[in-house]
Amino acid sequence: MSARRTVLAIVPPHVGGRASGAALASLFPGDARVTVVESADEDPTALRAAHVLVTALAPVTARHLAAAEHLELVQCASHGYDYVDVAAARARGVTVCTIGSTGAEAQNVAEQTFALMLALAKQLVPAHTALTQADWALPRLTRSLTELSGKTLGIVGLGGIGQQVARRAVAFGMTVLYTARRRVPAETEDRFAARYVPLDELLAASDYVTLHTPLTEETRHLLDARRLALLKPTAFVVNTARGALIDQDALADALERGALAGAGLDVFDPEPPTQSLRLLKAPNVVLSPHVGGVTRETVVRIGAAAVHNATAFLAGASPRDVVT
Structure with a gap:
């Protein structure tokens, strides 16, 4: 993976925040440059530089996509993708993927x-x-x-x-x-x-x-x-x-x-x-407060599935569970 291939991991507080984001970041290969934030608005510089954006139920809007000048992939750490503006991603040529076929959740x-x-x-x-x-x-x-x-x-x-x-x-x-x-x-x-x-x-x-x-x-x-x-x-x-x-x-x-x-x-x-x-x-x-996918075991599987797909994409392989 080239050092230029940077990743922005967005993990909001209600799904674990920075602690969960750090655990997610640790799953990437050592040559990946991963920044962890709790919202897409937190670090405009990191957003602008990101090639891959991994989001755990954090909104990714048309405005965020427009600001992410180098973005190639939005990887949802979930089966759903309703929090991503898929139409805007498609218009900008950005691939959107889920982890649906992995069965992680x-x-x-x-x-x-x-x-x-x-x-x-x-x-x-x-x-x-x-x-x-x-x-x-x-x-x-x-x-x-x-x-x-x-x-x-x-x-x-x-x-x-x-x-x-x-x-x-x-x-x-x-x-x-x-x-x-x-x-x-x-x-x-x-x-x-x-x-x-x-x-x-x-x-x-x-x-x-x-x-x-x-x-x-x-x-x-x-x-x-x-x-x-x-x-x-x-x-x-x-x-x-x-x-x-x-x-x-x-x-x-x-x-x-x-x-x-x-x-x-x-x-x-x-x-x-x-x-x-x-x-x-x-x-x-x-x-219950949206706990259906957040057991200790499930969180590990979700993170691993999202990172695996994003890493494969950056290595030139075709990603799974493409939405766009």
């Missing part, structure tokens, strides 16, 4: 999805709260407790994460439906016992719906008021992908009216959410 996001589903099915949050208040809530909770076995799970997006969710759903004895922009090959459907149906049909038939699709202009508010109304009143919605995939006000409306049984959310729009977000006080919700 897939295991833990799938586990987080099931943690939320189980918490909803078993009413773990109200059960815990009741006991801490000396309320033996068994008679009351019995009416709302349910099982995953025998239920239908609708998966929106059957990529690496969606497939891991499907694998676990089969182990729980669930029927798996999926929808996606492109249908997966028949052998993949067979491997994960997943049947393709259009989105509206999936929503109407599912007891649980879980989202595992990128956030784009086409998928923003994918679950809007009309589509949420297609769900059974006994159904649950789980989102561990991106908050803006759901119209949050429409979801709050449905929960407050009793038109849905509950929701499990690990992601919000914006993040962190403001205290005015109605979902924070909506009935029968289980919330």
Whole structure:
């Protein structure tokens, strides 16, 4: 790697800041010149000099791309890329990549999805709260407790994460439906016992719906008021992908009216959410602060995958998971 090939690693405080950035930088070869910042605005000189920009959920706007005179690659340390202005990158001839095919986050996001589903099915949050208040809530909770076995799970997006969710759903004895922009090959459907149906049909038939699709202009508010109304009143919605995939006000409306049984959310729009977000006080919700991809094990895999792709690019190899 030429000494002229410089890297800017952007790791904001909410995903570890400088400490995590230093760990990320240490994974690059010794001849790489790596600068760690917490936002793309922090060091204009480093931004201007960078050939590669590695971003961990930090926004990369058209203004940043215009200022980065030597930039060739934006490497997202995530499966998603909604925080990068992909159109501006394309216009400037800058490649944008994710780590989607590596599966670095897939295991833990799938586990987080099931943690939320189980918490909803078993009413773990109200059960815990009741006991801490000396309320033996068994008679009351019995009416709302349910099982995953025998239920239908609708998966929106059957990529690496969606497939891991499907694998676990089969182990729980669930029927798996999926929808996606492109249908997966028949052998993949067979491997994960997943049947393709259009989105509206999936929503109407599912007891649980879980989202595992990128956030784009086409998928923003994918679950809007009309589509949420297609769900059974006994159904649950789980989102561990991106908050803006759901119209949050429409979801709050449905929960407050009793038109849905509950929701499990690990992601919000914006993040962190403001205290005015109605979902924070909506009935029968289980919330977590975007922790689906940030276990100790996952963070190491994500960093290694992002660095490997960026290093290969600088060495002249074709990168994986190209978005642009």
